[in-house]
Every structure is written in C-alpha cells, then in structure tokens.
Amino acid sequence: xxxxxxxxxxxxxxxxxxxxxxxxxxxxxxxxxxxxxxxxxxxxxxxxxxxxxxxxxxxxxxxxxxxxxxxxxxxxxxxxxxxxxxxxxxxxxxxxxxxxxxxxxxxxxxxxxxxxxxxxxxxxxxxxxxxxxxxxxxxxxxxxxxxxxxxxxxxxxxxxxxxxxxxxxxxxxxxxxxxxxxxxxxxxxxxxxxxxxxxxxxxxxxxxxxxxxxxxxxxxxxxxxxxxxxxxxxxxxxxxxxxxxxxxxxxxxxxxxxxxxxxxxxxxxxxxxxxxxxxxxxxxxxxxxxxxxxxxxxxxxxxxxxxxxxxxxxxxxxxxxxxxxxxxxxxxxxxxxxxxxxx
Numbered sequence: 001x002x003x004x005x006x007x008x009x010x011x012x013x014x015x016x017x018x019x020x021x022x023x024x025x026x027x028x029x030x031x032x033x034x035x036x037x038x039x040x041x042x043x044x045x046x047x048x049x050x051x052x053x054x055x056x057x058x059x060x061x062x063x064x065x066x067x068x069x070x071x072x073x074x075x076x077x078x079x080x081x082x083x084x085x086x087x088x089x090x091x092x093x094x095x096x097x098x099x100x101x102x103x104x105x106x107x108x109x110x111x112x113x114x115x116x117x118x119x120x121x122x123x124x125x126x127x128x129x130x131x132x133x134x135x136x137x138x139x140x141x142x143x144x145x146x147x148x149x150x151x152x153x154x155x156x157x158x159x160x161x162x163x164x165x166x167x168x169x170x171x172x173x174x175x176x177x178x179x180x181x182x183x184x185x186x187x188x189x190x191x192x193x194x195x196x197x198x199x200x201x202x203x204x205x206x207x208x209x210x211x212x213x214x215x216x217x218x219x220x221x222x223x224x225x226x227x228x229x230x231x232x233x234x235x236x237x238x239x240x241x242x243x244x245x246x247x248x249x250x251x252x253x254x255x256x257x258x259x260x261x262x263x264x265x266x267x268x269x270x271x272x273x274x275x276x277x278x279x280x281x282x283x284x285x286x287x288x289x290x291x292x293x294x295x296x297x298x299x300x301x302x303x304x305x306x307x308x309x310x311x312x313x314x315x316x317x318x319x320x321x322x323x324x325x326x327x328x329x330x331x332x333x334x335x336x337x338x339x340x341x342x343x
Contacts, residue, residue, distance in 0.1 A: 048104050051114065052093040059113050060097065060104045067094040070110045077111070078120025078180045082138050086180065089119040124178040127194065129169050129253055135193045136178040138185055143173045146190045151255050153191060154306055160260040162300050168254040194253050195305075201229075202247035208240045219246040257303045260314075267293035269322040279330030290325030293318060 048060045049067045061067050071092060079086040105113065125143045126133040137143045151165040184190045204215060212233060216226035227234045229245040238244065269290035279285045298315035301308055 046099050047096050048099045050095045050097040051110065052095065053090050053114070053117050055091070055093070058117060059110050060099060061107065061110050062104055064094065066107055066110075069107045070114065073107065073111045074114060074118060075120060077115070078118075079122055080180065082122050082124070082180055082183055082185070084123035084138065084183075086120055086122050087177075089121050089179075090117070120180045121177045122180045122183060124176055124183050125173050126176045126178065128172045128174050129194075131170070133174075133176065134252060135190050136176060136183045137190060138183055140173055140175075142185075142187075146187050146194070147171065147173075149187050150191045150194055150253065151257075153195075154255050154257050154303060155259070162258040162260050166256045168256055168304065171253060196252055201245050203243050204246045206238050206240050206242040206244060210238065210240070212238065215244065215246065221246065254304050259301050259303065261299045261301050263297050263299070264319070265295050265297055267295045267318060267320075267322050269293070270324045272324045272326045273329050274326070275331045276328035277330075277332040279328045280332055281330050283330040285328045285330070286326070287328050288324070288326035291323045293322030294320040 048062060049064055050057050050060050051067055051070065052058065061070060071088075074088065075086040122138075124136045124138060125140050126136050127143055127147065128134065135146075137146060155161065155165070184193065204219065206215070212226050212230075213223050216223050221229075226244075226246075229248055233244065269292055271290075273284075276285070296315075296317055296319045297313060300312045300314055302310040302312075
C-alpha cells in the first residue's frame with residue numbers, strides 16, 4: 001500500500017466521522033426544539049386542585065393552600081364553639097387536575113358549595129342509660145354537671161337527704177364521635193332531654209261491656225293500679241269510646257331520692273271519767289274540756305323522680321303533753337221532780 005492510499009483511507013474515515021457527528025448534532029437539536037416546544041406548551045396549561053368527597057369531584061380551587069383553607073373553614077364552621085377536635089365524616093381528597101375553561105371557585109364559594117355535602121364530627125361525651133346513648137355533651141365534666149342538675153331538680157333547697165341520690169338505671173358517661181349539631185351545650189336542655197319518657201303511656205279505648213276491673217285484669221294490673229293511672233274514673237262510669245291508660249310512661253332516667261320529712265301531728269287528750277255524787281246517777285258532766293297535745297313525727301319518704309313510692313316512720317316524740325278532758329260520771333240521787341236543782 002502506498003503512502004497516498006493510506007492517506008486517502010484516513011481521509012475517508014474522517015469524513016465518515018464528521019458526517020456521523022453532524023447527523024447526531026442535528027438530531028439532538030431537533031429533540032431540544034421539540035422538548036422546548038413541549039415545555040412551552042405545557043407551561044401554558046393551567047392546573048388546579050380538585051376537592052373530592054367520598055370519591056366524587058365537588059369543586060375546583062386555585063391551589064393546595066386554598067384547598068387546605070376550605071377544609072379548615074368547614075371544620076371551624078361546623079364545630080362552632082365546641083371544644084372537641086373536629087373531623088369530617090366523609091372521605092376528603094385533594095387532587096391536581098388540569099383546567100381549561102372549568103370553574104375554579106374562591107375559598108368562600110367552595111365552602112358554601114361543600115357545606116351541605118359534609119358532616120362535621122366532634123369529640124364529645126354521651127350519657128348512656130343501660131348501655132344506650134341518650135344525649136351528646138361537649139365534655140365529661142359537663143356531662144357530670146348535667147347528671148347532678150337532674151338529681152337536684154327533685155330536691156328542694158330546704159329538704160334533707162337521708163342518703164345520696166342514685167339512679168335506678170345503669171348510667172355511665174362515655175366518649176363518642178358525634179355530629180356537631182347534636183351536641184347540647186345548655187344544662188337545662190340536656191336535663192330536660194334526660195327526663196323525657198323513653199316510652200309513652202299506653203292507652204286503651206273502652207269497648208261495650210268493659211269496666212275498670214275487667215280492663216285492669218286484661219292488662220295485668222290490679223284495680224288499684226288502674227285507678228292510680230286513671231284517677232278521673234274513680235267513682236264515675238266509663239263509656240265505650242273513652243280512652244284510659246293501661247301502662248304508665250317510662251322515664252328516661254329515674255332518680256331515687258330518700259328525704260327526711262318532719263311533721264307535727266295533734267295528740268288528742270285522754271278522757272278521765274271520775275265518779276261524782278254531785279252529778280245525778282246516769283248522767284255525765286264535763287268538768288274540764290282538756291287541750292290536745294303535739295307529737296313530732298320523723299319519716300323517711302322515698303321518691304322515684306317526683307313520685308312518692310314509700311314512707312317509713314323512724315322517730316316520734318311528744319313535744320307538748322295534752323291536758324286530759326275530765327268528765328264526771330254521776331252517782332248521786334236524782335233531784336225531786338219539780339224541785340230546785342243545784343247549779
């Protein structure tokens with residue numbers, strides 16, 4: 001191989017390399033232009049944040065911060081002044097979505113649209129009666145004060161308790177997640193709800209041939225219990241079509257209260273009947289009227305709510321002795337007929 005042949009071959013190899021680099025450079029330039037175009041076009045496309053409730057897209061807001069503010073306002077509005085931690089009952093989801101002409105709402109507009117679609121739950125406490133929840137309250141301490149108020153409602157200021165008041169049912173306070181709108185923040189309102197009957201009084205419409213004894217027997221009551229439920233029927237005739245009670249309403253919570261009751265009762269004077277010759281035989285004469293005395297009686301009264309269910313006398317003593325009534329029984333001779341009588 002001559003020197004010229006070797007030189008030509010090197011030149012051809014060099015030209016091949018140059019063509020390869022030119023082609024590669026051209027391809028790279030085209031790719032850069034395409035990428036720049038994609039970035040420019042993509043940069044012009046708008047993205048927003050979509051808020052989904054239980055998987056359903058409800059509205060769009062500007063960005064993630066706007067979505068967070070919507071969430072915060074929904075919780076704050078739903079919780080109000082309640083102290084418990086708040087959350088949404090529904091599943092909350094925020095996703096990035098491209099938008100063209102879609103409606104993007106302001107924070108206040110999004111809150112207005114979402115409010116009827118969500119339920120705000122708060123940490124609260126419920127009073128359970130025999131395991132069943134009754135009323136939701138903002139805190140454990142508040143629930144305790146409601147129960148104390150319920151007990152005190154059956155005790156007057158000047159009345160004396162024999163023993164601490166108790167409940168006939170099992171009453172407990174338990175934590176719960178509750179709808180904010182169901183939480184009661186007024187003690188009087190909560191106490192009233194606990195006092196309401198859990199079952200209404202059961203009634204019966206009188207039929208021809210019915211009478212109190214037969215109605216009572218048919219419904220498993222004594223005649224006395226029937227008249228206690230229907231005092232207006234005692235001594236009166238019942239007629240077909242009349243409505244009578246055959247079962248009393250059952251209260252939500254029954255408070256047992258045992259009170260000490262002190263009363264004064266009159267003690268009648270004893271009657272002394274001495275014999276007297278100054279009074280004609282067979283006749284009597286009141287020599288001294290006498291005066292009644294007084295007895296102090298102490299009783300324990302048991303109430304279920306405001307219904308008296310039992311009495312027990314625990315003490316009795318005379319505080320004022322009676323003076324006897326003196327009646328003379330005659331043993332003397334009768335005065336002569338038509339004669340003078342001694343005054």
